[in-house]
Amino acid sequence: MKKSIYIAIIGSIAFLHSYAQPTIRLTDTTLMHEMRTTPSPLDKAVVKDRAVSFLWPLRADVNVAEELLDGVKPATPKTDKSKLCYQVRYSQDAALKNNVTLVDTRWPFFNPEKALVAGKWYWQYGYVEKGKTIWSKVLQFTVEDNPQKFCPPALKTVLSGLPKSHPRVWVMKDEWKDFMKRSKSATEYQWYIEVADKAANSPMPSVDKIDTRGAEKLDNEVKRQALITRESRRVIDKEETNTEALIRAYLLTQDKRYYEAAIARVLEMISWSDHQNVAGDFNAATMLSLCSMAYDSFYDLLSDDLKAQLLKEIKHRGGEFYANFNNRLENHIADNHVWQMTLRIFTMAAFSVYGELPEADIWVDYCYNVWLARFPGLNKDGGWHNGDSYFTVNTRTLIEVPYYYSKLSGFDFFSDPWYQGSIMYTIFQQPPFSKSGGNGSSHQNVVRPNSIRVSYTDALARLTGNTYAADYTRRTLEKEPNYLKKALLAKPGDLAWFRLQCNKPLPQGAGLADLPMGYVFPATGLASFMTNWNSVGRNAMISFRSSPYGSTSHALANQNAFNTFYGGSSLFYSSGHHISFIDEHSLYCHRATRAHNTILVNGMGQRIGTEGYGWIPRYYVGEKIGYVVGDASNAYGKVISPLWLERGKQSKLDYSPANGWDENHLKTFRRHIVELGTSGLVFIYDELEADEPVTWSYLLHTVINPMTVKENPNYVHIQATNKNGASDAFLFSSDKLTTETTDKFFVPAVNWLRADSKGNFAPYANHWHFTATSSKQKVYRFATVINTHALARPAAEPVILKDGRIKVGSWIIKVNTSAEGMPMFFIRSTKVGEDVNITYKGGATIVREDGYETTLTDKLPELEI
Incomplete structure (x- = not known):
């Protein structure tokens, strides 16, 4: 049987009201940071689900947040990171005098070899400078007893299982014959052999053939480097595929013809290393991956000279990656390329040459322990x-x-x-x-x-x-x-x-039909609700985001935005195209708030960077009703992120009022979303307040078909359609709205980066945009009823009862859309025998479901960077 879900994790972030108050008003400029600013465990933290890892901020002179993005030149730290030293000490003695463990480390993190016993603990971290340690204040945390706690072993345990022989990564030498025999009957075996046989008979392209002519036409160096990187990857990724297939075919068969074809390719690609047409960290990772795979897989076939040549390239490439990761990655919010691929490749390379390349001792230590601490x-x-x-x-x-x-x-x-x-x-x-x-x-x-x-x-x-x-x-x-x-x-x-x-x-057991109607991820800031797990064709879905991560990295400035779907296809949906991080359309029409189903204030959007954050204060998932609240009160204003300001400067992008960023006048933006069972009906309520009268713009977008808009005396009716379904949005507001629909992007989407193999740049598809704008008011409220349904069954319009309540389907809604009085809604089911309702009057939210009452107040998610 499905169970009601209500989960909340309390963190320790600054706020104005106490936990006794139902509503938390955050004052933090950001909840997350591009680089760590707080230690972990935090003071007074409780650790119960996993072994303790100690982490702390870097010194300011090495605290570089830049990622290795295509076309963007990374910043360089002012200090040699390889010479940094730290100390950490911990004990159950508050004075840190008795039974103290003191550890020297070259990185700003440390994993104890054994899980700490339950009880109170005290710890400090210190920066070692000129032989002296500058200690932090003493921090306290509590370890709870939990037999299910995740407690991975120390590195020495892992290394005790590492064979000295080769191969040791993609297959262990002592298991090789059994692996070959077992694999021969698997479907995947034949897949690899097919690709390898084709590759063995295919000539390698010349690196000189990488087409970089398009770069000459671009208007800045960042774009030019991004295009060169992409075009070089087109050739190098293909050769990586061919060579990896050959190496794996050898491991599956021990047929030397695969070895001969693979090693020739690897040696040729090594010669490409310094070619002007080869750029980007993914290409560098390709070289490291293929050299380490070849070294480990072909070890018994390689001459001493070939081993030395491969080790030289592994040392060079691995050294570059370690120099970049060391004293940076462990404190970065989430360096995309590293966590995506390059750390994995570096890890496998490090283990493949452990014991044979002296540097690998440090690499293996770093890779394993940064995984335990962060991943x-x-x-x-x-x-x-x-x-x-x-x-x-x-x-x-x-x-x-x-x-x-x-x-x-x-x-x-x-x-x-x-x-x-x-x-x-x-x-x-x-x-x-x-x-x-x-x-x-x-x-x-x-x-x-x-x-x-x-x-x-x-x-x-x-x-x-x-x-x-x-x-x-x-x-x-x-x-x-x-x-x-x-x-x-x-x-x-x-x-x-x-x-x-x-x-x-x-495994066999419960399937998707046994899942709850919704799920909320409070630390990530996501939620989604479904109506039908058994049939995708009849499923109405809504997704929602209000995230502590803001809009840094690949995240968007879409706090308190929602999307709707029917039959697995989008209806009201975020618009714009991601061309690159540093493209005008991508920033202004895909990342920026104007691209999403949320709110603009005076026509201005949310900050780019972690500072443009939202969060989810409360939520409930039951069998007959679901609920989530997003708070984007802190998301708006001028872009102040040093990282994104620098990217804008390099790429000639302007965060000006003309482009959608200005002084912040927003005080409150809370969006309540109520999933009305599995009816396909959703109620949305927006609480809005500013420090002066402003215009409030309610946004909706579609990417499949144009929207239709009808203005009625009581509401605006906006409909989105796809092949099989529709979302009908009935928008109620504090006053008369001015509406506009357009099929024009703020900045056209121009494909300058992604050409096909023949050099053709395909155009990007058009999208549609709806805006409903209020008069200038300090306090404003929108209420929206969305009915997502099969296209063949048109939605009935809401019925406005004599007392002003709204009837939709089997639900009655009482809501205050006036700018006067407190924000309020009450929704109840009218189904016979169904005791379901939800009440909100500006404080706690009370959900009643079949005789059980749940009072929801704000809880902060647990956040760590």
Whole structure:
């Protein structure tokens, strides 16, 4: 039976009202930081679900937040990071005098070798400068007793399982023959052989053939470098695919012709290293990956000279990556390329040469311990703040790295509770055969779960026994048995080799139909609700975002925005195209607030950066009603992020009032969303207040068909349609609205970056935009009833009763849309025998469901950076 879900995690962020008050008003400029500003565990923290890792901020002179983005030159620290030293000490003695553990470390983190016992603990971190340690204040935390606590082993345990022989990464030498025999009957075996045989008979292209002519026409150096990087990856990624297929074919067969073809390619690609047409960290990672794979896989066939040549390249490339990661990555909010791929590649390379390249001792230590301290999730709820498109780029990292550690140590790294949350994120943000929830760069492209996403649920179902993930996988493979082949040799997401290694069957048990109607990820700031898990074709879905991460990295400035779907296809949906981080259209019409189903204040949007944040103060998921609140009161204003200001400067992008950013006048923006059972009806209530009279603009967008708009005496009716469904939005407001619809972007979408193999730049699709703008008022309220339904069954319009209440379906709504009085709504079901209602009067929210009453007040999510 489905259970009602109400989960809240309390953090320790500054706010004005006490926990006794129902509403928390945050005053923080940001909840998250590009680089760590707080230690972990925080003072007075409680640790109960995993072993303690100590982390603390970097010194200001090395605190560089820049990511390695295509076309953007990274900042350089002022200090040699390799010479940094720290100390950390901890004890159960508050004075730190007795039974103290004192540790020297070269990084701003430390993982105790054994889990700390339950009780109160005290700790300090210190910066070692000129032989003296500058200590922090003493911090206290409590470790709770929990037999299910995730406590991975120390590095020495992992290394005790590392063979001295080769191969040792993609297959262990002592298991090699059994692996070959077992794999021969697997479907994936033949997939690899087919690609390898084709590659063995294909000539390599010349690196001189990389087409960079388009760069000459671009208007700034950042764009030019981005295009060169992309065009070089077109050639290098293809050769990486061919060479990796040959190496894996050798491991599957021990046929030397695959070795000969692969090693020739590897040596040729090494010669490309300094070519002017080769740019970007992913290309550098390709060189490191292929050299380390070849060294480990072909070890017994290599001459001493070849081993030395490969080791030289591994040392060079690995050294570059370590120099970049060291004393930066561990404190970064989420450096995309590193967590996506380059850390995984660096990790496997480090273990492949451990004991044979002196530098690998430090590399292995760093890779393993930074994983324990920071990964796999970067937050605890299992969500992914960068959105659905970029989530799958992390797939091999999320599976292969912990699987390798599990194999070496015998410890189950997938017992990390984060993975169960990640399964829920994967399913609820994108049900089978459905469009993604619509958050993060490039979400437009994710029209159904790709083969990488299904490979991920397949792997986690086998590794964790999660039957929801198993059902998600089966539903796809029953319709398309070879669907997983589409991910074969995909750099971020090919798990075919994993399936050859781990041949556990998919578990049996509860399927998707047993899931609750909704799920909320408070630390990530996401929520979604469904009406029908059994039939995608009849499922009405709404997704919502109000996130502490703001709009940095691949996240968008869409706090308190929602998207609606029917039959797996979008209806009201975020607009614009992600061309690159540094493109005018991408910033002004895809990342910026004007692109999303939320609110503009005086025509101005939310800040770019972590400062443009929202959060989810309260939520409830039951069997007959669902509820979530987003607070974007702190999201608006001028862009103040040093990182994004510098990116704008390099790329000639202007965060001016003309483009949508100005002084902030917003005091309150709370959006309440009530899912009215599985009817397809959703009620949305916006509380808005400013420090002076402003205009309030309510935004809706579509990307499939134009919207229709009808203005009635009591509301504005906006309809979005797709092939099989519609969302009818009935918009009520404090006063008469001025409405506008357009099919024009604020800045046209021009494809200057993504050419096909023939050099053609395909145009981007058009989108449609609706704006309803109020007169200038300090306090304003919108109320929206959205009916998402089959197109063949038109929605009945709301009935306005004599007393002003609204009747929609089997629900009665009383709501204050006046600017006077307190914000309020009361909604109840009129179904016979159904005791369901929700009450909000500006304080707590009270949900009543079948005789049980739940009072919801604000709770802060647990945040760590």
